[in-house]
Amino acid sequence: MTAKLMATQPIPIAGVHHTARPTWKLSETVHFYRDLMGLPLVHAISARGWGPEDHADFLHFFFDSGNGSTIAFFYYLGTEPPDFAQPRDDYRYRATHTAWRVESREQLLACRSQLEAVGVNVKYQIRHEVIESIYFNDPNGYPLEVTWQIRPFEAIDHEDAHRTMTAAMAIEQSGSSVALSHIDQVWLAKGGLLQAQFDLPAGDH
Amino acid sequence: MPSIFVLNVLEFLPLVEHARGVSEWRVDGPRAGYWRIHHPLRLSFERKTLGFKPAVWHGALTGGLQGSITQFDNDRLVIEGDAP
Numbered sequence: 461m462t463a464k465l466m467a468t469q470p471i472p473i474a475g476v477h478h479t480a481r482p483t484w485k486l487s488e489t490v491h492f493y494r495d496l497m498g499l500p501l502v503h504a505i506s507a508r509g510w511g512p513e514d515h516a517d518f519l520h521f522f523f524d525s526g527n528g529s530t531i532a533f534f535y536y537l538g539t540e541p542p543d544f545a546q547p548r549d550d551y552r553y554r555a556t557h558t559a560w561r562v563e564s565r566e567q568l569l570a571c572r573s574q575l576e577a578v579g580v581n582v583k584y585q586i587r588h589e590v591i592e593s594i595y596f597n598d599p600n601g602y603p604l605e606v607t608w609q610i611r612p613f614e615a616i617d618h619e620d621a622h623r624t625m626t627a628a629m630a631i632e633q634s635g636s637s638v639a640l641s642h643i644d645q646v647w648l649a650k651g652g653l654l655q656a657q658f659d660l661p662a663g664d665h
Numbered sequence: 666m667p668s669i670f671v672l673n674v675l676e677f678l679p680l681v682e683h684a685r686g687v688s689e690w691r692v693d694g695p696r697a698g699y700w701r702i703h704h705p706l707r708l709s710f711e712r713k714t715l716g717f718k719p720a721v722w723h724g725a726l727t728g729g730l731q732g733s734i735t736q737f738d739n740d741r742l743v744i745e746g747d748a749p
Contacts, residue, residue: 481704577723586718586720587718587720587721587723588720588721589676589677589721590676602675610675610676611674611675616672616673616674617672617674619697619698620672620698620727620728623729624727625722644730644734647726647727647730648727648729648730648731650670650728650730651668651669651728651729651730652731652732653729654670654696654699654701654728654729655668655670655701655731657696657697658693658696658701660696
């Protein structure tokens with residue numbers, strides 16, 4: 461494998477400023493985020509299209525989602541949504557989503573109650589390994605999540621993530637495009653490495 | 666020998682606690698942040714016995730594995746023998 465360029469230090473970012481997506485439902489979107497979720501509308505740009513010649517005039521507007529973060533939308537005047545912007549009932553579509561943080565389970569349950577009180581359909585509440593989340597959609601069909609993290613990520617989690625991803629990437633890079641096709645492959649590769657750790661004499665690990 | 670490796674964090678510890686209660690099974694560790702649960706022939710787990718919600722259950726082997734998974738559905742996990 462050829463040597464890869466690597467950062468000598470992390471780029472100096474400090475959290476999310478905004479994520480953005482297009483909408484063709486202007487009033488419904490503002491109503492949902494500002495009125496139903498209660499996120500303040502904090503910034504809006506209205507502009508003639510610029511850049512590419514066919515760029516539509518647009519509105520670009522932002523809702524405050526806490527800790528300096530915002531969720532933003534583009535509304536392209538006089539356009540129709542392209543096929544690639546149509547929401548789909550597919551887990552691969554839902555993989556692209558926004559998850560906001562709350563600080564406790566009580567706050568998570570309060571979010572659920574408040575959303576349901578204004579008619580938002582909370583579709584799921586799921587306990588994962590380290591987080592518990594509620595899931596719902598905005599009027600555009602975009603998947604949204606509110607989550608609380610039960611414990612902080614620690615060194616043991618970082619090291620485990622490194623082991624898992626190293627094992628998975630080694631399989632991916634080992635051969636054909638379907639080389640990594642079953643999660644058992646990753647578990648076995650990782651297990652093999654850990655077995656070697658346990659085979660070492662006590663004190664050598 | 667079927668073995669599973671369990672990251673030594675709160676959410677996966679029911680696997681270790683369960684294994685300690687099965688006299689024929691061995692629990693080693695933790696080493697390098699993992700417990701090892703093993704038996705010469707077979708390990709089996711029931712989701713409801715562990716108290717695992719589905720998301721955690723389906724990632725219960727994320728720590729690593731030695732052996733062959735002969736059953737892994739919504740309620741039951743069985744690991745036997747060595748991987749082919």
